[in-house]
Amino acid sequence: MSLYQKIRQQGREFSQRTLDRHLRLGVTGLSGSGKTAFITSLVHQLTHGDQPAHLPFFAVVREKRYLGGQVNQQQVLSVPRFPIEQNLQYLQQKPPTWPPSTRGWSQLSLTLRYKPAAGLRAKLQSRSELALNIVDYPGEWLLDLPLLNMDYQQWCEFSWRLFRQPHRQAIAKDFEQHLLTLNQQDGTELSLQNTTDNYKVLLQQFHDTPGAYLNQPGRLLVPGELAGAPMLQLFPLLPEQASANTVLAKKLAQHYKSYCKNVIEPFYQQHFVSLDRQIILVDCLTVLNSGYAAIQELQQALQLILKSFHYGPSSLLARLFKPKISKVLFAASKSDHATPEQHKALSLLLQQLLYQPLKLSHYQAAVTEVMAIAAIRASTSGYVQVEGLAQPCIRGKTLQQKNVTYFPGEVPATIPSADFFTQHKFEFLALEPIQWAEHQPLPHVRMDHVLQFMLGDKLE
Template sequence: MRHNIHLGVTGLRQTGKTVFLTSLIYQLSELGSKGLSRFEPSGVTLRAATIEHSRDRDKERFPYMGFLKGLREKPPRWPAPTSRESGLVLRFFYENQGARGKVDTVRNWVGLGKSQGTIALHLHDYPGEYLLDAGMHDMTFEEWSSETMDRMANYCPDEAAEYRKAVEAADNRAAANILRSLRTAYARYAQAARRQGLEFIQPAMTLISWNERCDSSDQLPEPTEDELPFVPLPSSSDSEDESDSEIEQLRKQLTASFDKHKKRRVKPFLKRIRKCNNQLVLVDVLRILQNGKHAYNDTRQCIAEILRAYHTAWKPFGGINRALFAATKADHATKNSRSNMSKLLDALVTKAKGQLKGGIRTPESEWFTSIRVTKDAKERDGEKREVLNGTVKGRAEGPLNYLCGKVPPEWPNDENWVFGNPAYAFTEFEPTQLPTIDGSLWPHVNLDRVIWKILEGCF
């Protein structure tokens, strides 16, 4: 039998999308199912895959070889974050020695015993920020402005107040000057939100390059027109005789830019992700724990927007029909608390799951580590305690034993759960140098379970 799986892989900033894809491609192209313990009891064997170009001309080739080289250098480098769409195809043969009789999609009986076939796994890597703009598809500029202004006031009240002052000071000024001052004020809000670990900052698609400039600069960079083509405006209460004022002229300009963004960026993207019948969304629950309740509420909204985008892209025949959410960086938490990551992830997506309609299956949850960079240890400073052994990010010495945070079984619900609370601090680690010999096993945690869930419908 022949199977085609179109897998969209996404997640918010720094969730490990490129690391996952690099690890997945290496595993399937070099090893097949070797070392994937989840496959053994099922009697499924995967042969090593061939790597092919994607047939989608609008998509760049995922730079796998460059990322592989960086992970093998001394010192090793993490792959660069996802900033644009890319992809490739893995084609491999499978054999199922433990197959049982089942009925396939066209109601034909697949016999008892051995089954075999080929799988073409089409990988589509795209920034999670693209999904955050999908909700604009059904919104007007006025509706978007109202929601954005409310979000600003809720999460960053000081910056929201400054933004309103910039709007109120706009009288008798040229539209270009008004827009320049509003872009600056909105950039201050975006920076403050980012510092709190917030992600839902729109227009997310175009702000990716500005976010990259922020990460590489000590000063707040001024967003360009391409990076911030429109900003929110409060609802107009002007009388008719003021309809030609500069602020109303600006409103017309921003409305046109908003509609252009939907037409040229949002709608084409939704059309492209319809091709991905399976979606994998990576979530960094440890980062949310560190950043506090504002980050939690913000991420819940992000996940709701992601599932809303999937629902918008769904169609009765074909299109998105399955989503898997996975908590990443499990090796950054102590061993006995890692399984709680799945509980936290389930709680995070519960509301959004209940709002799903159409033919999309209820999303599943998993926790894993694509490339393990720590080892479990039981001693620090002569005391017996659960610790992690690794090289801390930014430090030359190592690997050493470090006390690290434990993942609670449920999300905190108290006033002390705020950004920077040491009770929920998790250490960031540098990558470990990977074997330079092709075909060597890479260390991971539960990667086999994630791969199985991606492919299990074929067996």
């Protein structure tokens, strides 16, 4: 982006923010939590969903004041644009499929038009506008944020404590062995690259292990435009190796510092520092499938990530010069994998999972809410008769393209104990999207509640 373009864009945003007509919505979640599906649904609901029956809880639509939303033309052509049209195409295929996992960052800006409800704005204007900015990125990159609060030595200690957890230990054995035989005075390019390649294999194995969420650095898994950059030659030495004054330890500490300064810090500044509102998506059902250790690691990951955000009330001056997140929605995503009467338990489970972070954000005075949602509903719900009794069930298509009608099981309202998991197995199935045509509203669960919580007050 040229300096001139940057200044122009910033100027436009500044004037909209001065008028309080601009909102940056942060969509936060680990890889696979449903960020891309959520943004796709949000944009489609805002640009097509003006039917009160489809979004009954979204006041501006229910009150027939919504005049429509429009995706803005990208002002700066070098900025990657969120591929909304392609994502919708995936959902329209026969059979429909989910948009692929995200490999780089992209953004989209929308203009929402509405009739003000009452007050001064309604007296002065027959229509008003709100600009909405959203960014998508690979979930793996989010896990880099906690690295900003550690130095290389601390990261090595943190990593090896993690790698010694029961669900990771066996997988990390080969890499540990590799490090033990490594010449600690060899800081050559070839040696660094070789061990980095080994570490990359380990990270990929972790990534494919259910419940192993905390895989750092994120750019080793999804390098984006950084593929081949020397600072990506990065891996955690064993803590006793990292604290020794060797050529290798010094070189890796240098790469770590450079990675934090040149990659994580700018990414954080550009996309996370000035958020106004945030939705945190958590896939609680998949983590239940993966067991107790997975739940603990998910909690740890969320707790670490949420420390990176600034929460608090938003005055106009604060919004302009020291932005803070004033509203946070904790959403249990993919709730359509469970039957509707289980959704209450699902949001209670999420609330418990986030106990620490929630306490933190309450403490810092953001308005928070917890709910179970599905950005793009992939099942229909109903009842089947079992021995004369109506049993709730859902219908959908598995990823193996098999039509199924079943009761996926009860969702525990609190985190089950480690013992419970030794006797009980949760099996919430992943489902393919429902066949859908673009002129139809995109099926969802509680996206109208999400929109009302996130945007309702700005569309008054």
